[in-house]
Amino acid sequence: MSVRIRLARGGSKKRPVHKIVVADKRSPRDGRFIEALGFYNPLLPKDHADALRINTEAAQKWMSQGAELTERVQKLFALVGLAEKPVIREQPKKSAPKAKAQERMREAQEKAEAARAAEEAAKAEAQEQPAE
Numbered sequence: 001m002s003v004r005i006r007l008a009r010g011g012s013k014k015r016p017v018h019k020i021v022v023a024d025k026r027s028p029r030d031g032r033f034i035e036a037l038g039f040y041n042p043l044l045p046k047d048h049a050d051a052l053r054i055n056t057e058a059a060q061k062w063m064s065q066g067a068e069l070t071e072r073v074q075k076l077f078a079l080v081g082l083a084e085k086p087v088i089r090e091q092p093k094k095s096a097p098k099a100k101a102q103e104r105m106r107e108a109q110e111k112a113e114a115a116r117a118a119e120e121a122a123k124a125e126a127q128e129q130p131a132e
Helices: 056-064 071-080 099-131
Strands: 003-012 015-024 035-040 052-054
Touching: 003 056, 003 071, 035 056, 052 071
Parallel strands: none
Antiparallel strands: 003 015, 015 035, 035 052
């Protein structure tokens, strides 16, 4: 049986609260779980005491038995020091702007630089006039 440590969503509409649970890989997200290890409230500030609570002893026990961590739980455990931060994957190149969009962005950037240079020249000229 593959076991995974993951988040199970709770709370009301637009007010999420997550339980950190140990569950069978095949069970649904909010379905049956083996053990609850803690909870996470994403609406609270990260430094708030009630934003993240984890039973570290139980979490270490499950990790030593080979439970996999989901990426989000791994990030949360890294905040507490139970796991290393996950490697951030590179964004797909498919979603990068195409050639025409890149050309438009380049042109807009050049216009902005030219406007900035003209503004600086006008300021310098204005500063030189009263000095004379």
